[in-house]
Amino acid sequence: MPDSLRPEDRATIASVLERHADNPSAFLALNRGNEYFTCEGLDGFVCYRVQGRRWIQFGGPFADASCRRELQTRFVEHAHGNRCKVIGAQLQRADAELFAGLGHTVNQVGASYAVGLPDFSLRGKRFVRLRNKISRALRAGLEITEVDPEKCADEIENINRQWLRDKGRHTKELAFLIGEIGGEWQSLRKLYVGRVDGTAIAYVSYAPVYGSRPGWLHDLSRRLPDSPPGVMEAINSQAIEDMRTSGAEWLHFGFTPFTGLDGAHELPAASPMAARVVRFVAEHGDRVYPAKSQLEYKSKWCPDAVLPEYFAFDGGLSPRSLWSVARATNIV
Structure with missing residues (x-):
């Protein structure tokens, strides 16, 4: 459990991510409030x-390839021993195949x-509109700097507060599947703030990405x-310019639900009903999640x-499982 982990244990978890994670969003596993399952002798964690x-698992098992299946199997057995079921969220293709092999229903989301x-x-015709938008912001006096969040905590909080208020009084902060600012691992992230006339008006936080496409997560x-x-x-x-200068290879924009759907991506373990629901939400559910604007x-x-x-x-798709995901991510 996070609260009982010793400092050296948490350092081990960060090391596992650096050595074995191939999920672009893997760094989110270090968020405060997460729990971790480990087994003695197995190099990895869940x-x-x-x-x-319901135990909502973020990503697949972050582990050495030789013990991924065993670690995942033991975690599921541990959940069942506590009369609980496992839901895997934000799984990459290899993770999806692993879960399917253990008898789970798996769908692209x-x-x-x-x-x-x-x-x-940004040269070329395809980026004309993007260049124009950037130029408008700079002409408005925008100044951009990479900052230490501890030195501008009040400014960040002000942006968060007004941003959330503008979304509507029923809007909640998403949880679990997004990152955070501050905390023990902030020194490994990047935070850029935009100011006009000295007032902070916007920010973007980036987290490190490991694995086959190393770089940064927007x-x-x-x-x-x-x-x-x-x-x-x-x-x-x-x-991006700063990252390119430092030799970064990729910038990841993270997971967007209800986009990029393709029947060719589905596994034999997919639920046809779940696939229809996901496609329906993709076409008509912008009130549920603003996927179109993100994409x-x-x-x-x-x-x-x-x-x-x-x-x-x-154990298959069920309304109770969907409700558990919605609650864990603070969608409802």
């Missing part, structure tokens, strides 16, 4: 949160997007409701890779 009789940085440039991003157009694009453009922003950068992501349900 990250999860308890939601009633969305995709993540990534841009290769070594040859990236994580939390917020702005004041009256910010000039192009502010977020300008901040991200500056961050529009990510598509502006012309991603080089679109990676399918999956959810897995121990």
